[in-house]
Amino acid sequence: xxxxxxxxxxxxxxxxxxxxxxxxxxxxxxxxxxxxxxxxxxxxxxxxxxxxxxxxxxxxxxxxxxxxxxxxxxxxxxxxxxxxxxxxxxxxxxxxxxxxxxxxxxxxxxxxxxxxxxxxxxxxxxxxxxxxxxxxxxxxxxxxxxxxxxxxxxxxxxxxxxxxxxxxxxxxxxxxxxxxxxxxxxxxxxxxxxxxxxxxxxxxxxxxxxxxxxxxxxxxxxxxxxxxxxxxxxxxxxxxxxxxxxxxxxxxxxxxxxxxxxx
Amino acid sequence: xxxxxxxxxxxxxxxxxxxxxxxxxxxxxxxxxxxxxxxxxxxxxxxxxxxxxxxxxxxxxxxxxxxxxxxxxxxxxxxxxxxxxxxxxxxxxxxxxxxxxxxxxxxxxxxxxxxxxxxxxxxxxxxxxxxxxxxxxxxxxxxxxxxxxxxxxxxxxxxxxxxxxxxxxxxxxxxxxxxxxxxxxxxxxxxxxxxxxxxxxxxxxxxxxxxxxxxxxxxxxxxxxxxxxxxxxxxxxxxxxxxxxxxxxxxxxxxxxxxxxxxxxxxxxxxxxxxxxxxxxxxxxxxxxxxxxxxxxxxxxxxxxxxxxxxxxxxxxxxxxxxxxxxxxxxxxxxxxxxxxxxxxxxxxxxxxxxxxxxxxxxxxxxxxxxxxxxxxxxxxxxxxxxxxxxxxxxxxxxxxxxxxxxxxxxxxxxxxxxxxxxxxxxxxxxxxxxxxxxxxxxxxxxxxxxxxx
Numbered sequence: 001x002x003x004x005x006x007x008x009x010x011x012x013x014x015x016x017x018x019x020x021x022x023x024x025x026x027x028x029x030x031x032x033x034x035x036x037x038x039x040x041x042x043x044x045x046x047x048x049x050x051x052x053x054x055x056x057x058x059x060x061x062x063x064x065x066x067x068x069x070x071x072x073x074x075x076x077x078x079x080x081x082x083x084x085x086x087x088x089x090x091x092x093x094x095x096x097x098x099x100x101x102x103x104x105x106x107x108x109x110x111x112x113x114x115x116x117x118x119x120x121x122x123x124x125x126x127x128x129x130x131x132x133x134x135x136x137x138x139x140x141x142x143x144x145x146x147x148x149x150x151x152x153x154x155x156x157x158x159x160x161x162x163x164x165x166x167x168x169x170x171x172x173x174x175x176x177x178x179x180x181x182x183x184x185x186x187x188x189x190x191x192x193x194x195x196x197x198x199x200x201x202x203x204x205x206x207x208x209x210x211x212x213x214x215x216x217x218x219x220x221x222x223x224x225x226x227x228x229x230x231x232x233x234x235x236x237x238x239x240x241x242x243x244x245x246x247x248x249x250x251x252x253x254x255x256x257x258x259x260x261x262x263x
Numbered sequence: 264x265x266x267x268x269x270x271x272x273x274x275x276x277x278x279x280x281x282x283x284x285x286x287x288x289x290x291x292x293x294x295x296x297x298x299x300x301x302x303x304x305x306x307x308x309x310x311x312x313x314x315x316x317x318x319x320x321x322x323x324x325x326x327x328x329x330x331x332x333x334x335x336x337x338x339x340x341x342x343x344x345x346x347x348x349x350x351x352x353x354x355x356x357x358x359x360x361x362x363x364x365x366x367x368x369x370x371x372x373x374x375x376x377x378x379x380x381x382x383x384x385x386x387x388x389x390x391x392x393x394x395x396x397x398x399x400x401x402x403x404x405x406x407x408x409x410x411x412x413x414x415x416x417x418x419x420x421x422x423x424x425x426x427x428x429x430x431x432x433x434x435x436x437x438x439x440x441x442x443x444x445x446x447x448x449x450x451x452x453x454x455x456x457x458x459x460x461x462x463x464x465x466x467x468x469x470x471x472x473x474x475x476x477x478x479x480x481x482x483x484x485x486x487x488x489x490x491x492x493x494x495x496x497x498x499x500x501x502x503x504x505x506x507x508x509x510x511x512x513x514x515x516x517x518x519x520x521x522x523x524x525x526x527x528x529x530x531x532x533x534x535x536x537x538x539x540x541x542x543x544x545x546x547x548x549x550x551x552x553x554x555x556x557x558x559x560x561x562x563x564x565x566x567x568x569x570x571x572x573x574x575x576x577x578x579x580x581x582x583x584x585x586x587x588x589x590x591x592x593x594x595x596x597x598x599x600x601x602x603x604x605x606x607x608x609x610x611x612x613x614x615x616x617x618x619x620x621x622x623x624x625x626x627x628x629x630x631x632x633x634x635x636x637x638x639x640x641x642x643x644x645x646x647x648x649x650x651x652x653x654x655x656x657x658x659x660x661x662x663x664x665x666x667x668x669x670x671x672x673x674x675x676x677x678x679x680x681x682x683x684x685x686x687x688x689x690x691x692x693x694x695x696x697x698x699x700x701x702x703x704x705x706x707x708x709x710x711x712x713x714x715x716x717x
Contacts, residue, residue: 055649060314061677088334088716115413128651131650131652251514255406
């Protein structure tokens with residue numbers, strides 16, 4: 001009898017668990033998991049990055065830098081240090097961010113030729129990150145609280161979600177559509193639309209890689225659909241859970257970048 | 264080092280610089296050619312790797328990881344917009360090559376950065392070592408930088424209160440890159456970190472003055488001659504004594520606080536010698552100062568304020584008309600992103616001369632004295648466009664008390680990672696020939712620069 005119950009339970013459990021999987025994950029939960037997967041991997045990390053910025057005429061510019069990141073709390077405050085190594089005119093420039101969720105970020109820029117520690121007003125997060133097609137918000141993550149979400153469809157591979165900004169005046173788009181990978185929760189594609197439902201901007205993940213068990217974007221592309229200009233960003237030498245000391249994210253690192261963690 | 268000038272030097276140096284670049288690019292090509300095969304294997308895996316060409320993250324060899332080499336060559340040209348008593352109509356005419364090298368060792372780094380300059384205005388070939396220092400940066404809580412270095416602190420934008428490290432006003436007026444506004448100092452700098460507190464101490468064994476206007480490039484007002492002059496020879500009694508600067512800084516709840524102290528000399532020659540031997544020559548009177556600053560995000564922008572108290576200790580009661588009086592300097596500023604890629608900034612600056620009555624009673628021409636409360640308002644508008652490759656900027660100094668202004672418009676276009684073109688103007692307007700900016704009316708100039716970075 002016991003065995004029969006167990007057996008029938010097992011049969012019942014399979015579809016139930018399937019059902020539970022779909023219903024448990026509200027759209028907000030998917031977004032929150034996606035936010036963590038994309039921007040809060042592990043408790044800290046480092047990566048080398050390079051960007052190729054291509055304008056509508058095909059002119060190229062390059063930026064190369066190393067990023068150090070530390071999460072103060074998951075989905076909450078983060079510290080970031082970006083140390084530029086190329087090209088010549090930005091070499092040695094250091095960018096430090098204290099990312100906050102409930103208040104404006106603190107941002108500093110260090111210009112080595114002047115020995116100048118410049119504070120940057122938090123301002124518009126939807127401005128270009130060092131001349132690329134990536135916005136500050138694309139690099140540090142858009143606060144999920146800024147948008148309302150709607151699950152459009154669910155396929156074998158992805159959740160397709162529509163994000164509508166709560167404050168339409170604060171952004172250049174009307175809404176966006178993000179495809180979140182069902183397994184990794186990495187947002188694999190984001191398309192931004194204007195108020196005439198025309199796609200204006202598109203982010204595509206070209207390649208991901210499993211690093212220390214974490215699925216990580218190693219190659220992505222952002223296109224300005226109107227004029228064909230775009231930026232590609234690649235990452236390498238990614239490492240997580242380095243136990244970066246908090247002192248790495250301090251004024252000291254602007255003038256004296258922490259070589260130990262950058263190499 | 265100053266070599267005697269010959270016209271041919273410009274040509275020779277240009278050729279030397281160009282050959283430097285061609286060999287540089289040649290060696291780069293060679294290296295990248297070696298790497299091509301390795302990279303192309305990756306290409307087949309990744310569809311869009313064509314984009315990166317044979318760029319291999321800029322790595323050439325292990326050797327180059329330790330030694331970094333970069334620099335630029337630049338041509339700068341500028342012209343006065345009106346007749347100038349300097350006798351020349353050129354405000355800038357130079358060929359500049361910079362070499363920047365850094366060696367990163369295990370516990371130290373060695374930095375050397377120098378410019379070679381063919382300067383048509385002073386008719387000389389000159390060099391300017393901007394950095395030559397050892398930095399020890401692996402100590403637990405302390406960084407040490409010993410040697411020639413550029414040092415900046417304080418919160419002002421083109422206005423300096425507690426930053427008494429040397430400035431290069433000649434470069435600023437001539438339209439050279441903003442970087443040249445700060446001249447290098449020979450110093451020992453100790454940065455000590457105690458929790459959230461930064462203790463920043465700079466000792467200069469030998470006083471470094473500003474690179475102030477001497478008449479070599481620009482004209483200025485002489486209170487003794489009561490006229491605009493550009494002397495060929497501007498005699499200054501230099502001092503070789505020590506300078507000490509101190510900054511204590513911390514950040515609490517996103518607000519940056521700092522206090523400052525300085526013991527040294529005025530960095531421009533605001534004194535006139537009356538001892539036999541150097542009678543009538545300008546010199547740098549002793550100056551001690553202390554002050555404080557704060558910087559914080561506020562109202563969606565950035566607010567900053569700074570105060571400095573200058574003790575001109577050789578003339579404490581202000582009775583000596585040949586030595587600058589004590590001052591209190593105050594600054595308030597606000598910066599805001601007005602629209603996407605448009606930044607506006609505003610500053611209010613007050614320079615209060617102390618013991619003003621004493622100064623008035625001893626001055627030879629009190630009517631031409633600076634106001635007791637000289638005030639300056641600055642306004643900056645910066646616009647970035649074309650994927651931030653074009654920077655348009657307008658900076659205006661306006662003094663309601665002096666009734667003069669200094670307007671600095673400029674555009675910088677970054678064609679690619681190597682080529683950059685900039686152009687702008689330095690426009691001085693003033694009713695009177697003896698006010699701070701007004702005296703420079705004839706120095707108004709337009710300039711342009713082409714730079715190739717490698």
